[in-house]
Amino acid sequence: MCDDATLRGSCYEIDLEAIRHNYRQLRAHLGGHVKIHACLKRNGYGCGAGPVAAALASEGTYGFAVASLMDAIAIRREGVSNPVLLYPGSGIAAARTIDALGLTVSISSIDELRQWRSVIGRLRVFLKVDLGFFRAGATPLSVCELLAAAADDPRVCVEGMYAHMSELPTSGTRAAREQFGRMRAIVTRAERRGLRPPLVMMSSTDGVLNHPEMDFDAVDPGALFFGVAEGTKGPRSMPLQPALKTVRTRLVSVKRTDRSLGTVPDVAGLRRGMLLGVIGMGWGDGLPRQLPPNITALVRGRRARLLPPSHLEHIRIDLSDVPDARFGDEVVLLGKQGDQTITHEEIAFQWGTDVVGLYGLLRDHIPKIYL
Secondary structure, three states, rough: EEEOOOOOOOOEEEEEEHHHHHHHHHHHHHOOOEEEEEOOOHHHOOHHHHHHHHHHHOOOEEEEEEHHHHHHHHHHHHOOOOOEEEEEOOOOHHHHHHHHHOOOOEOOOOOHHHHHHHHOOOEEEEEOOOOOOOOOOOOOHHHHHHHHHHHOOOOOEEEEEEEEOOOOOOOOHHHHHHHHHHHHHHHHHHOOOOOOOEEEEEEEEHHHHOOOOOOOOEEEOHHHHOOOOOOOOOOOOOOOOOOOEEEEEEEEEEEEOOOOOOOOOOOOOOOOOOEEEEOOOOOOHHOOOOOOHHHEEEOOOOEEEEEOOOOOEEEEEOOOOOOOOOOOEEEEEEEEEEEEEOOOOHHHHHHOOOOHHHHHHHOOOOOOOOO
């Protein structure tokens, strides 16, 4: 029997030690009282929520935060018992699973609180606050009313209160300061009424790197653990390592084109007499559907150009500069092969995204090899 990567012919290599390293970098910059809820949404940024959670739990992280219940299940299946906060995403139809796994739900209104109370006997909640992101969360004016309603029910355990700073295009340093001011005002009002939750949290990756004053009691960064962080030259400069080490597949076909194929199609890069290969990945595997010009992969330590159009599970590759290429040869789309390296920044630029967008393109059906 073969492993999944061998059977599929393609895989991602995930460096768990890099993730542990990034956690240790963050922990060294935080006060000892500040807890870390590692955000592992989108299946741990495509790297596998379960194995990543297990690696971070071994480093001592306090808890985790996910939007998908499936990610929470994956974490529990790894034997990780740390607290898991569910961001908005799951509905009350999943109540039995949420209760059985000991998960904490987010609430943004009294109506949500009432619905969750109706289906879970002992309800753990984090109150989510909208500070100006115009997404999920209670408005600053309604927070104390919601906290009071939760406090009045002995079946409800309010574990914390959190917010996510705005990522809208109009957001900036001034907006961050305004949102921080709103959060402090909310905490002050809650304290005066004896309603302050045990944990207050508002810093994701950008917050912990650039706004140390926003630490409060806990932080919930995500991209940082995978080495994806803009602004690492801010107040908290830390050397981060990429979690995604390699994206690789194989040549599933190699042939010399000849005149028996008929007229060469009017497709960029195709010509008679060329050594033409096909790789075993396509746009259904997260690669660009519209291939940009000059995008390359590594075969036998040399660069070879991918040719449009991209298909669901296959893409053509020009092997003219790799005349010794053979069926089954490894093809590296990201990472190192021989003396050549394709970096995260290079592939993100070629694919028309940024590095965090690259992680978002990782597909769950592609096997992962953990280093």
